[in-house]
Amino acid sequence: MNRLKSKVAVITGASSGIGKATAELFSKEGATVLCADIKEEKMRDVVKDIQSSGGDAKAYFVDVSDEHKVVEFANQIKEEYGYIDILFNNAGTDTEGGKLHEYPIELWDKLMSVDLRGTFLVSKFLIPLMLNKGGSIINNSSVSGLAADLDRSGYNAAKGGITNLTRAMAIDYARDGIRVNCIAPGTIETPLLNDIMGEEAGKKFRQAYEWVDPMGRLGNPEEIASVVLFLASEDSSYVTGEYITIDGGHMAYTWAGKLLNSRL
Template sequence: MNRLQNKTSVITGAATGIGKATVELFAKEGATVLCADINTEEMEKTANELNKNGGNVKSYHVDVSDEESVTNFANQVKEEFGTIDVLFNNAGTDQEGGKVHEYPVELFDKIIAVDLRGTFLSSKYLIPLMLDNGGSIINTSSMSGRAADLDRSGYNAAKGGITNFTKAMAIDYARQGIRVNSLSPGTIETPLIDKLAGSKDEEMGHKFRDANKWITPLGRLGRPDEMAKVALFLASDDSSYVTGEDITADGGIMAYTWPGKMLIDNEWKEDTE
């Protein structure tokens, strides 16, 4: 407990999923948490609940893909807090778009704008608030930034960019005492997964989760709180000598080259029930 005591943390994409779980965990660990998202209604619900229980959480409407929105937010944070200690660039979006020759340009631009450009803009305008005292930056990438998915080239490009952008930032700011790492989740039970693949109560959502049970060595989807714990490690002094790394938390998917025997081994599939 109290691993982030007296630290000010900014979390983008804070309203739902991994972002929300991280807000809750960071607040419990003693941080002042500044939540940024376009979904202010959900953020405010979380903030109010945490503040009732002794937390110190504030919410801000921010569109990370919009430079003016990000600069206004950074200026407000500077005015209210002066400096920050942790930046979790977690905001992101995803959607299938078909093969590259079919892929809508506007969809590609949107995903790049939110996921990759948003990480750049938030870093560019908030890093100055970390230069004097150092700190930790965590960028949400994905296992899809290390390997590819069918019909999701825009997301693959954005997340692959984030993974390498993280390494560039780690080199740029190491001598200022700013550590920069990326977190690459696998498939996590979030509202975004419900939107992409269907909820647990829908037939397609049920089929999607069943498929992930056997293809994931741990036999299930991940939980947002599990990702939040990895983010906490990277944000805290527990990872004081870790920078430029991409930590993949995917239940083991990236540990194998291809499904191989898993495709025909019924015992493997039955073990996940």
Template structure:
């Protein structure tokens, strides 16, 4: 506790899931969290943080809109003078068909929020970090390390985001600004509910059962577990780590193919 005392931490996509959980973890560590989202639900995150005796403020910003992000940066500069932590977490996803069938507007939306949004937030927040240094964390995905069927837009955005993180790390290391990506696997979030159905739906339950047996740890991850990784990367405990993509996926990316897991029923039974 207290690793981020007196720090200003900007978190995008902070209304639910990984963003909301990370906002709470960073606030518990002493940061004043500036919670950013396009959804009014971000106010609920902020209310919960403040009710716990910590500090948070809510901002409604479309991270894919350059003018909106620039106005936000100006407001932050006027009020707080600097930013110490930037967690670029805002993202959207959609399984929209094979590439020759993939709607252009869906591709543009995903690239616009996930990749362009990260670029814009980084571009306009960096000047507020350059005097004092800081830490930038970007939410990539294990889908940026390998491909998924029918999700070429998301795969492209997250893969690009990982290399954009490396660009940030090498360009700003001499200003003591570190940049790292996190690559979560399947985390129990509202986005998973939207894409697959909830844990109470037939389709959602089937998806979760499949994820459990294909994941060596035998379960989905939690947003709070990701939030703890974000707090580590935001703090001085990770002071010599930059330019990395850290996978948090329960072991999925540790093997090349499922092998006997596909046919060995005893393996599946271990997740019951």
């Protein structure tokens, strides 16, 4: 407990899933949690729950793809707190788009804008609030930023960009005492899953996933939050420029044939 005592932490995409679980865990570990999202009502509920449990949290309503909104967000934090210690770039979206020659340009632009540009913008304007005392930045990439998915080239490209952007940021700021790492989650049980597939298709996907995942299940947001906490805390004080895959072993094999047979 208290691994983040007196730390000021910013979490984007904090209204549900991994962001919500991380906000709750950071609060329990003593951080002041600044929760940012575009979903105003859900964001209020998350902050209210944290405050009801005795935690220190505040809600901000930010579109991470909008430069002006991010600048306003950064200026507000500077005025209210003066600095931050931790930044978790978690906000993102994902939608299938078909094969590349069929891929809608507006969807490609949206994925790049929210996932990759959003990570860039929030980092660009909040890093100055870390320069005087150092800190930790964690970017949320994906196993889809390490390998490819059918009909999701836009998401693959955006998340792959985040993975390598993390390395560039780590090199840029290592001498400033700012560590930058990213996580690469596998398929996690979050509302985004049904948003992508629909409820019925999502149910079928979950059943199928049990057969190909070495651990036989999806991950849960709390399991991801625990790794984010490690990277945010002094427990990882000599770790920077890295990505940590959190996927139940899914990326550890090349062919699922025998694994499938073992479940029959």
